[in-house]
Amino acid sequence: MIAEISAKPVADDACYNIAAVERDTGLSKDTLRVWERRYGFPNPVRDHHDERLYSLPQLEKLRLLRLLIDYGHRPSKIINRSTEELSQLIAARAPAQSAPPEIEAIIDQLLRRDVEGFRAALTQNLMRQGLLQFVTHTVTALNHWIGEAWLAGRVAIFDEHLYSEHIQNILRNAILAEPGGGSAPRVLLTSLPGEKHRIGLLMVEAVLAAEGAACVGLGTETPVIDIKNAAPAYGVDIVALSFSSAITQSAALAGLAELRALLPQGIEIWAGGGALARARKAADGVLLLRSFDDMRYALARWRVENSRR
Amino acid sequence: MIAEISAKPVADDACYNIAAVERDTGLSKDTLRVWERRYGFPNPVRDHHDERLYSLPQLEKLRLLRLLIDYGHRPSKIINRSTEELSQLIAARAPAQSAPPEIEAIIDQLLRRDVEGFRAALTQNLMRQGLLQFVTHTVTALNHWIGEAWLAGRVAIFDEHLYSEHIQNILRNAILAEPGGGSAPRVLLTSLPGEKHRIGLLMVEAVLAAEGAACVGLGTETPVIDIKNAAPAYGVDIVALSFSSAITQSAALAGLAELRALLPQGIEIWAGGGALARARKAADGVLLLRSFDDMRYALARWRVENSRR
């Protein structure tokens, strides 16, 4: 055990309207109302004009519910349990085993809230390993274990925010530092609307940059039509899309099919990430990448196939 | 005139359900339905089960409407004008004048889709001016003029995406390069849920870093409760929040009041950004910053007041 977090806010009279709860929990207003209708929870008081006012404990329980549902529980089975039981469910889900020591050492800095030490630990690892190793091993492992630590209640949400920001800093810095502007192929990097995770995208960009490809990063959540317009404008050879597990597999595959139909055949589409881990195959003409090694292999193949221009 | 963009997508049968329109326009489902009820626009066709399906032209007109409303027009006055008239209104708003030459030179690289040249131009400006000047003058001006260029139809959405990514790269790189880990005060930087603009936040971080403060950046969209928990955990003196004009002023002020009630008095709250430009004052105990100079002044004041510990 490394550190305790004090996650209990104090204010009791604080009341939140339905829009605030939607913002803070990610549960839509419709969902909140229909849960109340069907299951009797949450059961907010009403203000003088019959509008819902949620209490802080309700809001906290809603967040736990959201989390458990994301991890596969069904709403009706857990919605009427107490907040304590829900916390136990979450704790039970995460195996108590800890990460490899070198990873644990970095997480430890985060748990100590030692911002400077955390940054130094990351930088030191990057220097020792080089960008490629750092991304494919250290960052991959950190993503996994910080997720686990969060489930186990060891790190708070804001620690994850901080982690995400710092990894971005380090990766963007390393990408800029890669020698040369990059040559062929030219790769457009982005994600579809709804997919907000930036780290996966940056990891891809880092690997490509380390391999000497030219990257055009558009950030997250580019509508399909905009990707279709951007690809020829920037003269890219490949469009690479990242899908975290925040999005459903069917949504990812539908988006890929739509994009494939819009893009000219000469432009390849590469897709990878957690949401596609269990997919057998994507639409025709979409290359599914299950690992960074897959991607490096695909890159080598592309270069062979396009070697004589 | 510098470049032509081909912004007209082809797909005509493409139909969007109400959730997709909400995502792409930022207009809530309730608003879309009530506009239809009151003004007769948008008037989507229905699928076999009476659900709305919006066409691409409708979606484009809605985006124009959203933009004009953000700029002060009233919905009822403009909602029944044609898409062309709306475009003219927008063009009328955007003065045809162009940016100062040094800014225009950078935008020019973006319009040429010359990714490497664009990055080089930014880096060169940063080197020549230093971080503080670069942020308070060049980046501020670029934000403004790229917005104008978008209104005038000179740059596409994906160009803005690319701009945002590259500015992030440059700023994060520069922040990491600032000497020393920073000392007092320690500042927590983030935005409230709904506020996704990252550049403003990074600009603030850059200025603070240049002035030698210690920054703890949590990225965008941190719920109020998490800010309340994070501030003591990281031992910060100040919580700084950024509000772009994507959020309404009243929402910003409400969030600030809520946060002020939760945070201990010893921790200051600083707030700034476009959404607060017209605000007279925020909640008691919230410092409104209207410019980067304001912030530097506030920083100096804080240091004087806390000089003997």
Added chain:
DNA sequence: GCTATCATTTGTCATGGACATTCATCATTA
């Protein structure tokens, strides 16, 4: 063990009514 079929759960959408807030206008006061 794997696939196909059926039942249940669950989130999203629709309708129409209501009202709090915001905005524009005009009169009034310092």
Added chain:
DNA sequence: TAATGATGAATGTCCATGACAAATGATAGC
């Protein structure tokens, strides 16, 4: 003149309830 206040129209958000599609789980059959 500029700031303040009052008034009425506009605008967005919320509510209740009903309905159904998509996702999930269970069951039967090969």
